[in-house]
Amino acid sequence: MIKKRIRVTISLIFIAPVFVVLAIIAMALGHLLNFMHLRRASEKTVHFLLDILVWWIFICLGMHLHIEGKENIPAWGKKVCYIANHQSMIDIPVLYGSGMWCGLVAKQELFRIPLLHGLLKILKCVAIDRSSLRASLQSILKGVEQIKQGYPMGIFPEGTRSKTGEIAEMKAGAFKMATKPGALVVPVAMKNTRNTFEAADSFRIVQVYVKIMEPVDTSVMSEEELKVLHTKIEEEIKEAYALLPGPYDKR
Secondary structure: OHHHHHHHHHHHHHHHHHHHHHHHHHHHHHHHHHHOOOHHHHHHHHHHHHHHHHHHHHHHHOEEEEEEOHHHOOOOOOOEEEEEOOOOOOHHHHHHHOOOOOEEEEEHHHHHOHHHHHHHHHOOOEEEOOOOHHHHHHHHHHHHHHHHOOOOEEEOOOOOOOOOOOOOOOOHHHHHHHHOOOOEEEEEEEEOHHHHOOOOOOOOOEEEEEEEOOOEEHHHOOHHHHHOHHHHHHHHHHHHHHHOOOOOOOO
């Protein structure tokens, strides 16, 4: 417990000032370029600045990121929905650090943090109220519209972070964000992210593994195939996750 507190505290001391500076610059330049109707330039600028932030977070947390399947990331502008398992607050930086820039469906509490609120907005993230089925559906529909406009989206269909390392059942409703616009579903398995922060138990370098699997084109699937899509993707992610090494094992 003491090691965890020391590790996390030291990491946050180094992360916080860099986060504030880069987040402010990214938001300012992003909004300016959008105002000038330079959408792609805005996206590239924001991603470049936040890429620096993400890798600084990895360094401060003592992470070594291993990525498999980067060639499966679809070209920018296609209708894409990333589906990933969820263990840690660090999952979002890991997605971005792996090259999967997307808007995410994130819990509404994160949008109440002033600086983070602005950053999530410029990244096209959508707030979700998990206590209300109607509000959750509206959030999914917002994600659908953004996918239709060419903004990739991502979602953690387990609904909450796993504290045990086991992947929970993935909710079928979350997949509507991908199936309604006929998006490419990209399954993603992430392992050991929790060991870098919430479950940090030593000062050793943590090996974080990400496997990006081949996209599934929902636009050509039958109604019967769409009904079992969540089960198929869940099984695929679980199988990939089981084969990934532990937090201190190098592949």
